[in-house]
Amino acid sequence: MYNLLKGKRGIITGALDQNSIAWKVAEKAHEEGATFVLTNAPIAMRMGEIKALAEKTGSQIIPADATSVEDIEKLYVEAQEILGGKIDFLLHSIGMSVNIRKNIPYAESNYDYFMKGIDVSAMSLHKMLSVAKKLDAINEGGSVVALTYMAAQRTYPFYTDMADIKAMLESIARSFGYHYGKEKKVRINTVSQSPTKTTAGTGIKGFGDFYDFADAIAPLGNADAESCADYCITLFSDLTRMVTMQNLFHDGGYSSTGVSSEVMERLAGE
Numbered sequence: 001m002y003n004l005l006k007g008k009r010g011i012i013t014g015a016l017d018q019n020s021i022a023w024k025v026a027e028k029a030h031e032e033g034a035t036f037v038l039t040n041a042p043i044a045m046r047m048g049e050i051k052a053l054a055e056k057t058g059s060q061i062i063p064a065d066a067t068s069v070e071d072i073e074k075l076y077v078e079a080q081e082i083l084g085g086k087i088d089f090l091l092h093s094i095g096m097s098v099n100i101r102k103n104i105p106y107a108e109s110n111y112d113y114f115m116k117g118i119d120v121s122a123m124s125l126h127k128m129l130s131v132a133k134k135l136d137a138i139n140e141g142g143s144v145v146a147l148t149y150m151a152a153q154r155t156y157p158f159y160t161d162m163a164d165i166k167a168m169l170e171s172i173a174r175s176f177g178y179h180y181g182k183e184k185k186v187r188i189n190t191v192s193q194s195p196t197k198t199t200a201g202t203g204i205k206g207f208g209d210f211y212d213f214a215d216a217i218a219p220l221g222n223a224d225a226e227s228c229a230d231y232c233i234t235l236f237s238d239l240t241r242m243v244t245m246q247n248l249f250h251d252g253g254y255s256s257t258g259v260s261s262e263v264m265e266r267l268a269g270e
């Protein structure tokens with residue numbers, strides 16, 4: 001442990017179960033000396049596992065639907081009361097596509113579901129930033145990280161509408177990063193993570209095969225949730241204080257590799 005987040009206060013969204021990337025971030029943030037509140041959609045609370053994480057990390061849980069500005073306002077007000085001051089870091093780890101859940105092909109996307117996906121998975125970041133700015137809830141130099149996927153840059157057919165939604169999420173991080181950076185030196189970055197075996201990840205059709213493919217391409221192999229959490233911690237720390245408005249790949253080198261010898265050999269063997 002390096003005490004990288006000693007004295008820092010945070011809000012961590014998206015911890016659903018032990019596989020969640022946010023779950024690992026919460027464990028690491030606790031180890032690194034941060035205090036934080038956990039939040040998730042009220043429906044996810046009813047599933048109950050988050051309580052174990054709260055106990056383990058000595059944190060409180062504030063239910064909030066990330067599509068509701070009212071819920072987000074309440075979240076910041078209560079979080080600051082509980083933690084005793086302004087927020088230093090925020091993790092946005094929220095993703096959901098009804099089109100993916102219902103196995104609807106991209107070209108036939110249902111637009112109500114598409115809008116829902118945008119609201120939950122991209123606009124929610126804008127709302128969380130806008131409310132924070134209005135309430136002046138984030139300290140100068142504070143750091144915001146949102147999780148994304150490379151389908152925002154390159155086509156992965158199975159990722160359907162979430163590809164467009166992640167592109168929007170990354171754009172919001174960039175655009176808001178400018179305004180919040182100018183005004184309060186708040187940093188906003190996205191971490192583009194390898195395929196990871198979580199509830200959101202494995203809900204995607206063909207995920208298992210693709211997971212193996214990505215693992216065979218990346219020179220370091222797929223990055224797991226724990227290493228993703230480590231990376232997020234560095235971004236919350238002061239060591240990265242001049243990094244903002246970036247989309248940062250955390251993928252074992254996958255995004256810079258055209259093809260690997262392993263994949264070539266597999267194809268030659270067929």
Ligand code: NAI
Binds near residue numbers: 015120
């Ligand atoms: P997860 O299923 O554990 O987490 C998704 C979270 O979003 C859940 O905790 C869920 O309750 C929450 N959520 C859904 N609707 C919400 C709402 N209306 N309000 C508040 N919270 C809501 O899965 P995972 O993989 O940890 O996902 C976290 C983030 O990482 C997502 O943005 C996902 O797209 C991203 N990501 C995941 C990858 C993967 O392969 N698992 C790869 C790259 C990025």
